[in-house]
Amino acid sequence: MSYQFRGDIAYSDIAFDASGETxxxxxxxxxxxxxKVMVExxxxxxxxxxxxxxxAEESLEMLLFEFLNELIFYKDAxxxxxxxxxLEIGGDDGxxxxxQGTLTGEEIDPGRHQLDTDVKAVTMMRLSVRKAVEGWQATxxxxx
Numbered sequence: 001m002s003y004q005f006r007g008d009i010a011y012s013d014i015a016f017d018a019s020g021e022t023x024x025x026x027x028x029x030x031x032x033x034x035x036k037v038m039v040e041x042x043x044x045x046x047x048x049x050x051x052x053x054x055x056a057e058e059s060l061e062m063l064l065f066e067f068l069n070e071l072i073f074y075k076d077a078x079x080x081x082x083x084x085x086x087l088e089i090g091g092d093d094g095x096x097x098x099x100q101g102t103l104t105g106e107e108i109d110p111g112r113h114q115l116d117t118d119v120k121a122v123t124m125m126r127l128s129v130r131k132a133v134e135g136w137q138a139t140x141x142x143x144x
Contacts, residue, residue: 002018002019002020002029003016003017003018003019003029003030003032003033003036004017005033006139013123013125013141013142013143013144014037014117014119014141014142014144015126015139015140015141015142016030016139016140016142017139017140018030018033018137019132019135019136019137019138020136021134021135021136022135022136023060023089023136024084024087024088024089025135025136026064026129026135026136026137026138027064027067027084028083028084028087030067030068030138030140031067031068031071031083031084032083033140034068034071034072034119034122034140034142035071035081035082035083036116037117037119037142037144038075038081038117038118038119039113039115039116040113040114040115040116041113041114042081042083044112044113044114045081045105045106045113046106047085047104047105047106048104048106049080049105049106049107050102050103051074051080051082051102051104052103053099053100053101053102054098054101055070055098055099056096056097056098057096057097058095058096058097059095059097059129060097061127061128061129062097063089063097063098064122064127064129064140065122065124065127068122068140068142069122071103072120072121072122074103075119078107079107079108080105080106080107080108081105081106081108081113082103082104082105083103083104083105084101084102085101085102085103085104086101086102087099087100087101088101117144118144119142119143120142120143122140122141122142122143123142123143125141126139126141127140127141
């Protein structure tokens with residue numbers, strides 16, 4: 001699981017590519033990249049709070065879009081920095097995709113968390129999730 005920021009996609013926003021051997025690893029990498037944009041050192045975010053998440057969408061792109069926006073929602077509405085503790089991603093015969101998971105993190109503490117850029121939302125620009133030779137890859141652009 002990894003991510004790499006890209007300066008060649010969006011100039012007023014922040015773009016990154018994420019990868020993982022499984023969809024769960026891919027979504028976790030994308031979540032970690034999103035957290036890294038918001039806080040200088042994601043390792044300072046302790047797992048003191050737990051949130052359950054359950055999402056369903058028609059495509060993997062929309063599932064990733066909703067998942068990352070869910071993390072941003074919790075940052076804005078409950079002042080929580082969260083990361084995936086466990087994720088399970090699946091689908092049904094009709095093509096719908098589901099995500100069930102546990103997110104852990106803590107309330108934002110400016111005294112401990114060196115805040116970086118405020119992420120407003122995930123955009124649809126260049127959003128993609130694709131099967132790769134080894135695992136999965138995604139491209140995401142964040143509105144900051």
